[in-house]
Structures are given as C-alpha cells and as structure tokens.
Amino acid sequence: MQILVVNPNTTASMTDTIAAAARGVAGALTEVIAVTSSMGPASIEGYYDEALAVPGLLMEIAAGERAGAQAAIIACFDDTGLDAARAMASIPVIGICEAALSVASYIAQRFTVVTTTERSRVPVEGLVQRYGMAGRARVRAADIAVLALEDPASGAVEKLRGEIARAIEEDRAEAIVLGCAGMADLAHQLQEEFDLPVIDGVGAAVKQAEALIALGLSTSKRGAYASPLAKSYRGVLKSFSPGTIAAE
Amino acid sequence: MQILVVNPNTTASMTDTIAAAARGVAGALTEVIAVTSSMGPASIEGYYDEALAVPGLLMEIAAGERAGAQAAIIACFDDTGLDAARAMASIPVIGICEAALSVASYIAQRFTVVTTTERSRVPVEGLVQRYGMAGRARVRAADIAVLALEDPASGAVEKLRGEIARAIEEDRAEAIVLGCAGMADLAHQLQEEFDLPVIDGVGAAVKQAEALIALGLSTSKRGAYASPLAKSYRGVLKSFSPGTIAAE
C-alpha cells in the first residue's frame, strides 16, 4: 500500500517532520512517500500562500499517482487545493484538517483547533464550517510563525501550550486538534502533559487514506469531482490531458 | 489489535453478515470479535427498538472491554446507544452511521443514504444533522423490513437498487451510503453495478476503529463523556461501578 504525502510548502525540513509522523502511525504494509513541493511559498500562512501553493501541489499529486501511489495526503492544515486535487486525480485525496476533525468527532463532543497565525484562523474556521463542525469546534491561533515550529529556541511550543490551556479552560475543549502539519511531532507529548486527547492531522490522514484503500473507495467522478475536461491551458501549465498536469 | 463488533439486535444470522463484512476489510493484525446482543429486539426499526436495544448493547461492550477489546463498534445504522457507550467505556466506540458518513465525505460532495423503513428515515436524518452533513446528504427509505435483507426471496435487494437509481437521478448523489448493517455484504456488488462509490458502514467503522487504536486515541473523559458517577441502579441493572454494567 503506497501513500503519497505532499508537503505543499517548499521547506524540506518540515517534510521530514511530516514524514516521521506519517510513518509513525502507518500500517506495517504501508509505504509512505513524502515529497516537498518544488513550487510555491516556503510556508503557508493565509489565503495568498494557499493559492500559490496549489499548482506545485497538483504536480506532485499527478506525479505520485503516475508513480503508483494509491492515495494522496495534502499535509497543510488549510486543506489547500483539496477540491482541485480530487477533481484531477483518480486516487483518493485526503486533507489533514478534514481527517483531524473527523477523528476528533469520534472521541469528543467539543474540541478546539490550535493553529499558528491569526491570518490562518479565519480560513480554518471556514473549514470547520464546511466540514459541519461549527457547532462543536472552536479555532484558536497561538501566534506562531509556521517555520518557528522548526526552531526549538523560538518559544513556539510554549505558546502552543498556553493556548491549549486556555482552550480547556475557556472553550470547554474535550480534545485538542493541532492546526498545522509542522506540529505533527508534538501530539503524543502534549496528550500526556494535558491528559486529554491531542490529534495530529498528518497521522489522522494516513489512517484515513489506508481506510479508503482497504475499502476499495475512491473519489466519485459524478458531479463536483468529475475529471477536468480536455482544454488548453496557457503559460506555465500549458497542456493538460485528464489526470496529468505538466509544466512546459 | 482486537475490535469488538456488537450487533445490537438479537438476530444471530445478521451478526454473521456483519462479521464477514468486518473481517473482509480488517487489517492483517486485527482480530474482529463479533457478538450478538442477548437482550432486545430482533431487529431495530425506529426509536422504540433503538431504546430497548441499548441495555443489551452496553452489556456486550462492557464485557468486550473487560475481555481485552481495544475498540468497539455499534453495528446498527441508527448509532443506537453511542453516547451512553462512550461515556461508559474507556475504549473508543464507533457508530457505523458516523463512520459511513465521514468516509463518504472524503470522496463525494453530495451523497444519499438508503435505509430500510420509513420509520428509520427520520432518526437517520437526525444523525445526518448531528454529524454536520445536512447540507450534502439526503436520506431515503427503500421500504424494506430489516430482516428481509436476510431472505433472498424477499425482493429487498431489488427495492434497494430502485432507490439507488432514484438517488442518482433525483438527488444528484455522487455516492451511496448503505443505511443498515444488514446490507454490509452488498456494497461491492452495487458499486460495480451503479459505477459510483457505495459505502458500507460496518467496513467503514472497522477502519476507523483501527485508526483510533493506531493513533493512540480514545474517548475524552472531560465533559460530555466523563465516566458515569458511582450510584445505585435499581431493577435489571442493579449495581454499577464505573466501567462495568451488570445484571443481577
């Protein structure tokens, strides 16, 4: 079972964190292929970065599918490009936000997502709404730059701890969802410290991808995710045949 | 990895169907323990049957947890007794409706649940609402008695086919969710026939249970699912210590 995990930002060290988290929970028969996008922003903080990460992300998913991956994971908590990827690919595609929220919903009635920057907060709130969790989930920002998560001296983890404590106190959070792929290595430690479930979206998505493969399910090609029609694409993305994306 | 699957109705032949579906998708290291409730209705059709199935269901989950199960599945599409079981147990508990809807949401924007009787339709619509899918999922009843699914001569499968066809035509369904544990053996065949994803909740729940175990997550004991307080229980359910349910 081969699962592609795409880090849609271009920072390879974050891919390492993501890959380790993915492999830590993957089944014995699962091979995790972790790749870094080669086009786009160094980190994804807000709507603009999200949009510019999408073409590079789509290329990696298209390449991964051609290379034999049976499912793909978008390892950014904004679920950047998820709908476009589902329309393009034949294999199932999972976002780490949707996977984390869904897993949280099995173990808690109310929970809080702790994300990084304030400019990511509203986009994540939009996802919480989209995924039908608005009545039970709140979103907080810990005021952490995404790449600061890579730097132990940044104080990022302390800020995260403070926000988790406030979520428990003020939001009646029964569980915590870590709202950034770069936090994937912290889930177990924080779960022990705070004595409540702490969910990492990367791990959650790996298990959902394995589930879809085992269940023989992939994205429906009726309706919203029908394969793109053959047409000309100008500029960096000049040619297209369904299922393939290529820069000329 | 040991997963308990409880059929909360008292019809053992349906448990066989459920067990086969569960084992068909379970991982190589997963042992599926399928049990039939010994107390309650022969089939669950509507609110009254749901309520009377719960004590027997809770006993099986309590017994299963004592015997070493690491997760439990309630194999009735009404997710009967789910909240009570989560409060009682230390291990995670998954309902097949919630698992099926969540899996459907990864592969389709719009989908239709086809359940059995009209009296089950409103309860399932209530679950669709609760799980945040009201904007994207519809519920239909195929006018099938639950136990008719056990009888090839009943015409039940033909009625199910007719309702799936209407869902595709009238609901713009991109995927179908089978709305009864007794349909678990039909998913693959119907998926091929109708050429769109068909999701069985039993299989979906097995993969979600495996996911929670692998992720080291269980029901939060803060808030809604805090363990029951020690107190006296009269009648059939006379004594209680947290985590245990016993008939005297």
Add this chain to the structure above:
Amino acid sequence: MQILVVNPNTTASMTDTIAAAARGVAGALTEVIAVTSSMGPASIEGYYDEALAVPGLLMEIAAGERAGAQAAIIACFDDTGLDAARAMASIPVIGICEAALSVASYIAQRFTVVTTTERSRVPVEGLVQRYGMAGRARVRAADIAVLALEDPASGAVEKLRGEIARAIEEDRAEAIVLGCAGMADLAHQLQEEFDLPVIDGVGAAVKQAEALIALGLSTSKRGAYASPLAKSYRGVLKSFSPGTIAAE
C-alpha cells in the same frame, strides 16, 4: 383529565418535589398521577444514566396509558426516552425540556438554561439545538449533583443563584430556565429574587399536556412515531405487542 408524570430516576423523594410542582399549576379538573420509575439510576447525570433509565420509564408510561392516563410527562430535563415513548404510546408524551424552552420562547428573545452537572450540559445543548433554540438559548451548569437539590445543607441553591446571576450579566439572559426536574420547587422564589421570568419545566409540561388533551391532539402515527412493529424482544423485555411493554 388524567396526566401521568413519570420521574425516570428511582428516587422517590424527587418524585414528591415534582408532583407538588405539577399539582401547583394543574387545572382544577386535572388529576396528576406521579410515579417513580422502579428500574434505573437513582439520578440522571449524563448519557449513560439517560440510557439506563429508558426501559423503566417506558414501562411506567405503558402502564399509565393502560390505566387511563390521557397524556404523559417525562420529568427529566434530558427528555430521556422521549422519542421511544412517543412511538410506543397512543397518548401524547411531553418532555420537560421541550416544554420549558417552548414556554420561554413566548416571553423572552434570549434565555439561559441552568442545569446541574457539566456532564449534563452537552446533552442539554443538544436538545436546545434539536428544538431550534440554538440561536437564542445558552446552557450553563451550576456544578450541583442532582440529589444535592434534595438536601438544603448542600449549598446547591446558592450555586444555582450564582449561575443565574452570571447568566444575566454575561449571556444577556432575559429569562432563566431551570434545567433539572429537581429544581421545580424553586422557580417562584428565584423569579422574585432576580426579577425576571424563571421557568420550571415540570409546570410547563403539565400545561402543555393539558393543552394537547383539550385540543384533541395526540402523537402522529405517520412516519417517525409510527407504532412499533410486532416482533420478538429477548431478555428482560421478552414480549411485545404494540402499545405494551412487559418484563417476563
């Protein structure tokens, strides 16, 4: 006019409080029959207790209907077993939460329910959502054990007063709903003290039951509340004919 009021927990002293509140507002021609369930938990605090209270509750309602009651009230603020009872009975069945919320909605745009324990809070929030009041009602827990309401020395009423004060200040509450049948005797006193409407669900439900009887209305037997089908029920609840529930 005979109205059955079932206390679904097994504590008879609480039934006395409930009966007094019911009789205090009942019409001159109304006979209130108050009964204590003989099976289930001593108090209902959370989902687990709710579920275990249902069989005993259904037996009392079935018995009451056979004995001539024209309407039944479930005197627990979680509206435990309400849907099952409606499907089973021919007479109308009213929950005290739904009655209280409905009465509150006639006299206030915004109001707050003050319930007992934190583990009851999310279930009551679920009811607020179900009854369409999520935009205007908030739920608070006063951190009171249900049976402490029976004990003047417990400080329970003081905690309740504190929470009402906070609801007025922080929630912009225009009225207060008492979120436990065991608080039924406190409504008038608190209404005077805080100079805003305070609603007790038991009294509210009595008037709704009288209303349905006077209007010649009972539960619809089309759709969700259709009478249970004849089928075998194993264990404590072995036989069933529609409208009857019997332990063998």
Add this chain to the structure above:
Amino acid sequence: MQILVVNPNTTASMTDTIAAAARGVAGALTEVIAVTSSMGPASIEGYYDEALAVPGLLMEIAAGERAGAQAAIIACFDDTGLDAARAMASIPVIGICEAALSVASYIAQRFTVVTTTERSRVPVEGLVQRYGMAGRARVRAADIAVLALEDPASGAVEKLRGEIARAIEEDRAEAIVLGCAGMADLAHQLQEEFDLPVIDGVGAAVKQAEALIALGLSTSKRGAYASPLAKSYRGVLKSFSPGTIAAE
C-alpha cells in the same frame, strides 16, 4: 381568567369564526374576549397588509390590557406585530403561528403548514425559520383568498383539501398546521378526514395563553422587550406613556 383575542383584520365575521374556535377549547374558568381591529386592512395577505394592521392591533391590545385581560392573542397567522405588542404590553402576548408550530412539534417530527395565498407563503416561511422549525416544517399555499374562507361557495375548502393531500404525499407530513385564522373551524373535520393531526393556531394559542397565566409568567422586560421609552409620537399616535397607546 380573561384572555383577549384580537383579529387584526377589520372583518367582523372572521372574528366570529376565531371566537368560536377559541371558546371551543378554552378552559371552564377562561373568558375569551374577541375583538375586531377598527383600523387596517379587511384581510391580511402579505407584508403590506401586515404592516398596516399593526397600529390598530396595538390599540386593541393596549385597551384590552387596561380592561383587565391577563393575556393577549394575535389571531393572524403572520404573527403580525407580535414583537411590538410584547414590548408594549405587560401581559403576555401569543401569536397563533408560534403556538401552532410549538404544539405541532410535540406530536410530529415533520409537518406542513398550509396557508392561503402565495404572497403569504414567504412571510410564513420566515416565521418557521425564526421559530427554529426550518428543518422539520414546510409551507404550502392553497391559493385561497383569505375572505373566501368565509364563503362556502368559494371552493376554498376543496383547495385546502388538495394541498393537504399533496403535503402528506410529497412532504412526508406527519401533521398539518392550518396557516390562517380563518381556517380555525376546519381543524377537527380535516383531522378526521385525513386521519392525521390537524392543528389550528387559534386554539393552540388559547391554551398557551392559559398556560402562561397559570404559570405566573409574562414577557421579560429585560433586553429586547423592555418597555418603550417615553417620547413624543406624531400624527395619529401622538402621545405615549409606557403601556398606553392613544390616538389623538
């Protein structure tokens, strides 16, 4: 117990229908005072008529309160002027739409309101939304002029029957709410004919008014329904002291 029922249109024959329905369900100790507004449209069909009916309606409620009424009912299904009346009066005020929907919610999970003209349909849908019933209630218009209900030869009742039949078939209606005060005399007959609960808002409101009086509850004067501030009112409504409305 004195209950004021105001017909906010100026057609006295409709007041007779309303008064009969009100008295038919009122308690033995209840005196129903039915009045016809002396200012405004002959029937209320749409937003414009609603608005012009309000001053006359408010005058009747103010006069009724001064004369000793303990509760007031607005006998138009659009709940015309309800919020203004609640702010003005000290006694509780009930709308027949809100009362009917609330009563329907006790006996059916899904129900359909059948109102008169298409131009009343959207306003009633707005009320269904406001009262939190949008997920369970539909609204239909039978294409009947309000005053045609007074005329046996108009065919109005036949149209109503047709729409009820369609509601049962197409909406899965478990109960019917009659969406016009002028239909108040038809509820019992239609209930028998169609063998499902049929709810008249006038009767429902009388029982709700009796309930509020018996429970010692009136409109909260905190927040939205605080009494109007003393200020000058020009034109037809020149002077005002809280609780009083007077034409000069």
Add this chain to the structure above:
Amino acid sequence: MQILVVNPNTTASMTDTIAAAARGVAGALTEVIAVTSSMGPASIEGYYDEALAVPGLLMEIAAGERAGAQAAIIACFDDTGLDAARAMASIPVIGICEAALSVASYIAQRFTVVTTTERSRVPVEGLVQRYGMAGRARVRAADIAVLALEDPASGAVEKLRGEIARAIEEDRAEAIVLGCAGMADLAHQLQEEFDLPVIDGVGAAVKQAEALIALGLSTSKRGAYASPLAKSYRGVLKSFSPGTIAAE
C-alpha cells in the same frame, strides 16, 4: 437620477445628518431627496417604535415614488418596514442595515455592528441572521440614546469609541458597521482613528440604490413582494389602490 431617503423618525435634525451623508457619497448625476416622516416616534428604539414608524414611512415612499423618485432608502438601521415598502412600491427600496452588511462583506471576513441601545440589539441581531451574516458579524450596543447622537455634550461619541475598541479586541472585528443612521457623519473620522474600515449604512444604501437604477433592476413582483391586492383599509388608512397609500 433621483433617490428618496426617508428618515422614518420624526426628528428633522437627524434628517439633516442623514442627507449630508447621503449627498457626500452620491454620484454627480444623483439628486438626493431627504424627507422626514410626519407620523411616528421621535426616534426608533426597539420593536414598538419600529412598528409605529411604518405607516408614516410608507406614506413618504408612496409620495416619493409618485413624485418621480427612482429608488427609496429607509434610513433607520432596523430596516423598519422594508418588506412592506417593497411590496407597495414599484421602485426598488433599500434598507441601510442590509446595505451596510453587504458592503462590509466585500472588505472583511468578520465585522461588528455597533448600535445604540440594548433594546435595539436583538432586532439588529435578527437582521444579521436574516441577511445571512450570523457566522461573521456580531452586534454590540453602546448604550446611547438615539437623539443623544445629535448632542455633542452627551458623551455618545466617546461611548461609541469605547465599544469599537472592545469590538476590535474581543470580537476580532476586521471592520466596524455603524448601527444607527444618526451616526452617519462619524464614519470617516472613526475610520482614521481606528485604522480599519468603518461603514455607514446611509452612504452604503445610496450607492446600492444608484446601482439598482443603473442596472435597470427593481423589486420582483412575483411571490413575496407581489403588489398588494385591492381591498378596503379602515381608519387612518382608508383607501388603497396598488402603489398608493392615503390617509383620509
């Protein structure tokens, strides 16, 4: 292009403030006709005042349309009488609340309305809900009497400043909507002071009215806003032909 702006309260000095704001943003070819209602309350604070302002408002709009206005604006933030005016008039009618919220939605994801008195807060929250902004807009009251806005010595503007500061801090407001026509002159100054967009509904509505005229659009006469039917209106509003309202 002639746009009628009706101040539905009877205080002419407030009309001056409104007219100045309207003219300050109107296009070069737009003539703003600002009128004060001659019937109704001196200021609109809560539901009762709203209702009593409507007949006078409708008369001004009817007169304005007869005099050649191509669009009408209701310059009260409660959008008093908006639906009735739309049904009555042939020209488009805009409320300043709906215009302000719509303009805010183009420039901010989250925003806060700051209105005057607590008794106006719930009505404005109702409008926020109606206009589909409940997920992104909050409403605050600055505890200002409407007419105090006319008096520089009243401290009203200081209270408004305090509430804006709290909205930014506590609501994560990205923009502020001024929730009273009497604040129309303050938008620019507050926008500079607080360095975030501050929206005045009067100006917003003028631009929406110009837009509808330029686009050749007016209120649909199908469905909810169909012209009133010819019928008799008693009392102050005795005769009516569609499009005309006349006091006898």
Add this chain to the structure above:
Amino acid sequence: MQILVVNPNTTASMTDTIAAAARGVAGALTEVIAVTSSMGPASIEGYYDEALAVPGLLMEIAAGERAGAQAAIIACFDDTGLDAARAMASIPVIGICEAALSVASYIAQRFTVVTTTERSRVPVEGLVQRYGMAGRARVRAADIAVLALEDPASGAVEKLRGEIARAIEEDRAEAIVLGCAGMADLAHQLQEEFDLPVIDGVGAAVKQAEALIALGLSTSKRGAYASPLAKSYRGVLKSFSPGTIAAE
C-alpha cells in the same frame, strides 16, 4: 475612477463580452480596464480549472493595481481566487458571484442561479452557502459548455431559457441570476422575455466596485486579509514583496 476587470480564463473573446457588459453599466466617470489572463485554462469549469486560473489572475490584479486601478473585479462566477486576491491587493476586489447574489437579495426573497455545467454547480452552491443565501437561493446547471456561450449556433441560449422557465415553475424563483460571466450580454433580453429581474454578475460587480471607491473603503488588513508576509516563493513565482507578484 479606474476599475480593473480580469477575465481569469484565457479566452479573449469572452473578455470582450465581459468588457461590453461592464462598460454598459459603468458610471460616466468610470474607466473600465478589461484584461484577459495570460496563464491558465481557456474556460473555468470546475475546481481544477479554478485552481489553475489563480496565479495568472493574481498577476493581472497585481499589475492592474500598480498601473493605478482603484478596484478589481474577478469576472468568473466561481469567485476564483477572491480571498487570495483580497489578501494580496490594497485595492478592493469584488467577485461577480457575491455581487450578483447581493444585488438579487435587494429585489427578491427567493432566486435561482443558472450556471453552465454540472461540475460548476456544487462550487456555486458552496458560494451561495458562504454568502449566507442558502435559505433563499437555488442553483441550476443548464448543461452548457462555457465557450458554447460564444457560439450562437450552439443552442446554449435555448438551454438557458429552458432552465429559467423551470426555475420559475419549480423553485418559486422571483429573480434569476446568470451564473457565468459569459452570459453577461443576455441579462436585459431575458429580463424582458421572462418578465422578472435577471441579474448579470459583471454589471453588479462594476457597481459594487464603484460603490466601494466612492465610500472610501478597501479590504481590511486586520485578520483574514492581512497582507502576505515576506517570504521566498519557489518556481514560477519566485520572489515576493507584499503587494507584488512576479514571475521570474
């Protein structure tokens, strides 16, 4: 007043249609600058095309702002890239879907969007939900390829007519919104034919852009639309300073 209108697909003839519609409603002092994206798909049909259109769109908006445009319009009914553009630009940015829905809401209670292909329908339904119109707007697809709108022989306009007729009949549509920029030239003709308001999003957006400029309002830079942080962007989009986007 200079307004940039970007056609985010790469088909110049569609830009001509859009430009004509924009200029047809623009004010006398407004200069409309219409540009065609030089990078991306020939037409936007579904999520994949949407995503690939965004980089080219952002470049045009960045270039337009540098060249002096005071507002920008994204002339694709999917409001492709709207959030990213708002975060990037200092000038306000308007989507034609949001503008059309907002204009429709001023003149109709219920309306229907008629878009092109089935694969665009769910994305547009998502926008209807996002903009708070889910309770009043429906979306239909006329089964038209976007570029067929350029070809009089394609039968596209006939299909559109058929769908409008069905919307009036089946949806109770009081107004129609044309759900594709390529339909901009058809609004007036269809409005006459069907005798109800027909709204073109391009025209609607031009008036909204003029409104924001006249009101002195632009996108808030607090919260969700804060300017992108300085960071490295690899590949086609290599360098970035806030407010600027450049291909290297």
